[in-house]
Amino acid sequence: xxxxxxxxxxxxxxxxxxxxxxxxxxxxxxxxxxxxxxxxxxxxxxxxxxxxxxxxxxxxxxxxxxxxxxxxxxxxxxxxxxxxxxxxxxxxxxxxxxxxxxxxxxxxxxxxxxxxxxxxxxxxxxxxxxxxxxxxxxxxxxxxxxxxxxxxxxxxxxxxxxxxxxxxxxxxxxxxxxxxxxxxxxxxxxx
Numbered sequence: 001x002x003x004x005x006x007x008x009x010x011x012x013x014x015x016x017x018x019x020x021x022x023x024x025x026x027x028x029x030x031x032x033x034x035x036x037x038x039x040x041x042x043x044x045x046x047x048x049x050x051x052x053x054x055x056x057x058x059x060x061x062x063x064x065x066x067x068x069x070x071x072x073x074x075x076x077x078x079x080x081x082x083x084x085x086x087x088x089x090x091x092x093x094x095x096x097x098x099x100x101x102x103x104x105x106x107x108x109x110x111x112x113x114x115x116x117x118x119x120x121x122x123x124x125x126x127x128x129x130x131x132x133x134x135x136x137x138x139x140x141x142x143x144x145x146x147x148x149x150x151x152x153x154x155x156x157x158x159x160x161x162x163x164x165x166x167x168x169x170x171x172x173x174x175x176x177x178x179x180x181x182x183x184x185x186x187x188x189x190x191x
Contacts, residue, residue, distance in 0.1 A: 036058075090140055138184075149170070
């Protein structure tokens with residue numbers, strides 16, 4: 001049995017973009033800008049920087065469409081550009097991973113209170129907003145590894161390659177990020 005070839009639903013738009021069709025570019029931007037902005041914001045932690053990364057990413061993508069071979073979806077290819085530009089933005093801010101000796105572990109409570117099944121949507125939205133703010137408060141190194149692993153779906157080996165660190169450093173940064181996130185959430189009444 002022959003394997004089916006991957007077909008990107010955006011292929012016709014991408015081809016039109018290769019011909020500098022501005023309407024096609026606007027349509028791809030409309031389809032992907034919100035998701036790509038959110039990915040940039042999770043990594044940079046700064047709204048204005050995320051906007052800049054988004055614009056630079058789309059400009060690069062449209063300029064470098066010859067580099068897109070179609071072996072993955074256009075969205076996956078674009079996301080890689082956004083992630084790389086977000087990381088470069090942090091590097092320009094002198095991204096510092098938190099050294100082991102700077103980590104002060106505080107014991108977490110043994111029990112977490114379970115959420116009630118009947119919690120209202122407003123309460124869930126509030127909790128999600130608080131958690132988002134807590135993630136933004138994490139040190140850059142923690143936030144980047146947490147975002148890439150948990151929210152963007154990269155594994156530790158991929159993160160190590162992107163950030164130029166070891167796989168074990170990625171794992172330890174992720175572990176510390178989760179611990180610090182728990183602490184921040186508890187300080188804000190989330191459990």
